[in-house]
Amino acid sequence: MTTATLADERIARTSTLTKLLKRPEIGALVAAIVIFAFFALTTDAFATPSGSSTWLRGASTIGIMAVAVALLMIGGEFDLSAGAMTGFTGLVVGVLTREYGVNIWAAIFISLGLALLIGAINGILVMRTGLPSFIVTLGTFFVLQGIDLAGTKALTGQVAIQGMTQVPFYSQAKRVFGSALEVQPHWFNLNLGFMRLDFDWSRPLTINASVFWWVGVTALATWILLRTRTGNWIFSVGGAQTASRQIGVPVFKTKVGLFMTTAGAGWLVGMLLIFTTSTVQSNTGVGQEFIYIICAVVGGCLMTGGYGSAIGAAFGALIYGMVSQGIVYAGWDNNWLKAFLGVMLLGAVLLNEWVRKRAETAK
């Protein structure tokens, strides 16, 4: 009934495919499929259970951050402290439990509280001063990096926290953040009709907890963006801040909330890393902040805000995960990854700009 009232004879019935092609994440999806096919065909290890679990795990932690960063970018801001945050939150848990004997769950929640606080400070500074978030979060990035390196050394005398497994109730927390599910995917054999790909499926596929978190975070973010008031506000504060304020959108709350979301995602990834590996290095996450932004941009986010997609950022992270492992399996020099990322970023930016121009001015 509702579609009937909306129908207009001047609009040709658009097929689902045409609608899909207009989505911001479509470029990243196509690229992900191409890259999967490429490495699956050219290397032996890529599409095997152990190979797949490796690149899925790599993509998952990057992906959670990329999705949060994408929300923030749609809201018109950057967060360069996001990478260092993943190390900071893990170190807080490590130091509190190993050095001070704090209960592991208490440490986890203290860490979350600190992360949200730093996120709020980022947001409030940006909104109150009117400075670009690039500068403000560059500041917090360096502060966090300094605390991570110097603080850890001062408190523990080392540059890494190890032996987390000895902490009481470690296994409880590991079940939530660091466990893995093993599936025997007989049904997953690739039989394309015109060709059959024989992979070694004798061993099970290991899916880490982080992958489930990644899927969950992506689904939640997508739902919020497209189906809730908050999502509407995220798009509007990024697209036209003054206009949003005039019309009654709570700009301040929305933006501070976004900074807290990235910080919260940083905490989640920090937990996933520490409970998967049971160690945490004091330089964890440093240098990753730009990778999150690249993934978000590859996924269709505009650098200028107001447009983008959470699921696209997840595809962007999938591409990153696949390429970083695929290059290893293919036996190429690891450093080609950097060049590849640069090319992807430039290509994506050009594509996004073209899409934006069409959306803004086409008549």
Place this chain on the structure above:
Amino acid sequence: MSNDNETVEETTAEAASPVTNVYAPPPRGTAIIEVRDIGKRYGNIIALSDVSTSVRAGEVTCVLGDNGAGKSTFIKILAGAHEHTDGQLLIDGEDHTLSSPRAALELGIATVYQDLAVVPLMPVWRNFFLGSEITKGVGPFKKLDIDFMKRTTKSELSAMGIDLRDVEQPIGTLSGGERQCVAIARAVYFGARVLILDEPTAALGVKQSGVVLKYIAKARERGLGVVFITHNPHHAYPVGDRFMLLRRGKSMGDFPKSDLTLEDLTAMMAGGEELESLAHELAETMGADSAIAQELKADVT
């Protein structure tokens, strides 16, 4: 003056939705806003003084003046952005001082600013409901009622005479005039009974201006009081019922249309004596016979 004429009632057509206050207009000509000798001082600077006019249901009050004449100070008082320091602002006969845009909105006074407060990359329907989104469901599962919002946007726009093909298109793809109209339709839908339009035709071409003027007439037909700010008498005269002219922070008078011709309006706007001196000056520098000086002289006399 009494509130008897003013009734706000729930419509039955969309009884299911939370926000459907459709304003039942009072009889045409009822004064909604009356301004008496209003003024605004910033310290010792007098930005506006002794301005009187009225905004009536189903009428268009045009506020005319050149740049710096005090037009924006005047609308900021009506819109709640600034409080007046002198005189009286009567709304439905009661003395008010509007302390915020929100307070003005609650009294049904909505302002459509020059930059329109739209987000170009967002679809028309999302813009229409931005900040006042309709949701369904409860608690954490509260989600946007997209169907309702799309339908309402389409029907509200067509009630204003804008026939959109697709409310899903980004609002940036609409023309300037159409965007202006979406902003107007939005204000009307959310319960405005007085619309303040800040130079809606200033940035538009001839044809687009015509489109906006048509919608101003449409809003008047629906029984709204419209305050139309402009510096163009040719835009004001066809749609206006009442003209208030400002110059250098002072009112040059408040005239009903019957007391004024377009020529009077143009001459007052341009400022007769200023034009005369300009004509004189030009005659000296360019020679009294130059075409432009002749033309100016003809205009003045």
